Amino acid sequence: MVVGRIIGGSVGDKLVIRLKNESDIDVGDLLLIKDKNCQFYVKVINKMISSLVPEQFIEEMAGQNLEYNEGINLFDEKERFYQIAHAKILTINKDGFKPPRTIPSFFAEVKKVNKEDFKFLEKKGEVEIGYLRLGTDYLKDVVIKLPATKLVSHHVLVTAATGKGKSNFTKVFISGLLESDEVASLIIDPHAEYYGGKGIKGLSHHHNKARIEYFTPRWQEMIGSYELKIFAEDLKPTDFHGVIELSEAQREAMDALEKTYNNWWIRTLLIEKPINNIHEELGRKVSPATLFALKRRIGYTLELQDGESGLAFSIRKREGTSIFEKVQKAILEGKTVIIDTSLLGSEAEKLASAAIVRRQFGFYRRTKQLNPESFEKLPELLIVFEEAPRVLGVEALSHGSNVFERIAREGRKFKVGICAITQMPSLIPKEILSQMNTKILLGIPSPSDRNAVIESSAQNISDESVEIQMLDKGEAIITSPFIDFPLPVKIFLFEELIKKPAEQKKIVLGL
Ligand SMILES: Nc1ncnc2c1ncn2[C@@H]1O[C@H](COP(=O)(O)OP(=O)(O)O)[C@@H](O)[C@H]1O
Numbered sequence: 171m172v173v174g175r176i177i178g179g180s181v182g183d184k185l186v187i188r189l190k191n192e193s194d195i196d197v198g199d200l201l202l203i204k205d206k207n208c209q210f211y212v213k214v215i216n217k218m219i220s221s222l223v224p225e226q227f228i229e230e231m232a233g234q235n236l237e238y239n240e241g242i243n244l245f246d247e248k249e250r251f252y253q254i255a256h257a258k259i260l261t262i263n264k265d266g267f268k269p270p271r272t273i274p275s276f277f278a279e280v281k282k283v284n285k286e287d288f289k290f291l292e293k294k295g296e297v298e299i300g301y302l303r304l305g306t307d308y309l310k311d312v313v314i315k316l317p318a319t320k321l322v323s324h325h326v327l328v329t330a331a332t333g334k335g336k337s338n339f340t341k342v343f344i345s346g347l348l349e350s351d352e353v354a355s356l357i358i359d360p361h362a363e364y365y366g367g368k369g370i371k372g373l374s375h376h377h378n379k380a381r382i383e384y385f386t387p388r389w390q391e392m393i394g395s396y397e398l399k400i401f402a403e404d405l406k407p408t409d410f411h412g413v414i415e416l417s418e419a420q421r422e423a424m425d426a427l428e429k430t431y432n433n434w435w436i437r438t439l440l441i442e443k444p445i446n447n448i449h450e451e452l453g454r455k456v457s458p459a460t461l462f463a464l465k466r467r468i469g470y471t472l473e474l475q476d477g478e479s480g481l482a483f484s485i486r487k488r489e490g491t492s493i494f495e496k497v498q499k500a501i502l503e504g505k506t507v508i509i510d511t512s513l514l515g516s517e518a519e520k521l522a523s524a525a526i527v528r529r530q531f532g533f534y535r536r537t538k539q540l541n542p543e544s545f546e547k548l549p550e551l552l553i554v555f556e557e558a559p560r561v562l563g564v565e566a567l568s569h570g571s572n573v574f575e576r577i578a579r580e581g582r583k584f585k586v587g588i589c590a591i592t593q594m595p596s597l598i599p600k601e602i603l604s605q606m607n608t609k610i611l612l613g614i615p616s617p618s619d620r621n622a623v624i625e626s627s628a629q630n631i632s633d634e635s636v637e638i639q640m641l642d643k644g645e646a647i648i649t650s651p652f653i654d655f656p657l658p659v660k661i662f663l664f665e666e667l668i669k670k671p672a673e674q675k676k677i678v679l680g681l
């Protein structure tokens with residue numbers, strides 16, 4: 171059905187469309203323009219009323235009606251009063267998709283899109299995340315799929331204000347990754363919302379739940395979960411770097427301690443020996459004041475409840491394999507590992523997650539260098555973390571680099587990617603934001619956060635600023651070098667997604 175005709179426009183700017191009077195076209199709608207041997211996919215970015223009748227007459231008519239109650243009798247109403255839409259060209263299809271370098275001719279036909287027009291999206295990926303969105307509506311027949319393996323090592327940013335659907339998207343995305351074993355994920359979960367439990371739907375309700383391993387301080391209450399416990403004997407001074415604020419003297423003290431006491435450096439400092447003895451044994455190179463300060467700092471971070479063991483850390487001797495080895499084994503099997511840090515203080519949480527992530531990244535790097543053949547066989551690894559500015563923010567990075575930043579910068583070479591979730595992307599340095607090649611943008615009311623992501627996106631989405639501001643729960647725009655244009659998507663609701671049996675989902679996909 172023809173809903174309008176082209177009446178103007180330019181390549182770098184927008185197209186102007188005269189709309190057919192009864193057509194219900196709204197901002198956000200996708201339209202298709204067929205012109206000669208070329209198709210234009212466009213999105214409505216603005217809509218206005220217009221008329222051929224001079225302004226004074228319109229004002230006069232309105233006035234007469236308001237002041238004297240006269241009826242408004244319009245002569246040739248349909249021709250002389252109408253709606254105009256402005257549209258942005260998303261992409262051009264002329265033997266394949268290309269960025270727009272031309273515009274349609276005068277009077278070219280403008281039509282609404284239907285599922286046939288999006289058949290090309292079918293082959294784009296394998297992880298289903300939602301439906302093609304048309305403004306606030308969506309096409310139930312067009313399921314959007316993302317190319318998981320490409321996406322992962324090029325990093326993903328999920329950003330929106332609170333309550334707009336960041337965690338929901340992430341659960342949907344991970345559910346998709348669970349369908350294949352090409353990608354392993356490591357999720358740091360500060361709100362204990364990913365695994366699920368009594369009354370709360372989470373990834374443990376996925377039909378492939380055997381591919382999930384859950385590490386939590388509440389392991390005794392959760393059937394099938396593992397204990398989250400990191401032993402101080404496995405921690406190195408570098409685990410603390412860029413994670414907690416340390417002075418230069420404190421860092422040197424840590425190195426000296428480790429050199430002298432090896433694996434027992436933390437236990438020795440915290441409980442085994444008086445500071446004065448340590449001072450002597452380190453050859454009086456480290457002042458007792460520094461040792462005292464360091465002891466307090468580490469003690470505080472480890473949150474040891476009875477002096478030797480706490481929710482996540484212990485300075486007792488470890489029995490059995492370390493959590494680092496357990497996580498690594500799961501990742502090698504292509505599993506999804508969830509680390510519940512919800513009960514930990516902010517410092518303990520950062521130390522625990524950085525220590526686990528650092529081991530895995532180190533393992534991938536080493537494998538690539540020492541054993542390229544087995545590196546090829548490793549699954550891609552996605553590191554998921556909420557409240558990303560806590561480790562990737564300008565403020566956090568002012569205390570020194572950390573493993574999350576290193577992965578953002580060079581993870582791609584080692585098949586390791588991050589999925590950073592945040593409500594405040596403007597706190598993350600611009601270069602790091604631009605490294606996040608795929609961006610899942612849900613509603614972002616704050617202008618500074620919106621600008622930060624618009625400026626660092628793979629595609630030009632400056633025209634979408636108002637739309638991004640208004641997006642409702644679960645409504646997203648996705649920009650990525652792996653899709654042809656910024657895709658408007660209605661993300662599946664996780665609770666609905668996991669209700670569907672596997673066969674039924676195939677039918678939706680079948681188009
Ligand atoms: N795709 C969606 N479709 C429908 N409702 C959604 C969708 N995503 C989120 N919601 C609703 O919004 C609520 C908050 O979502 P959540 O993912 O927790 O937001 P955030 O992590 O951004 O704070 C959810 O509990 C759900 O009710």
Ligand SMILES: [Mg+2]
Pocket residue numbers: 336337338
């Ligand atoms: Mg959330």
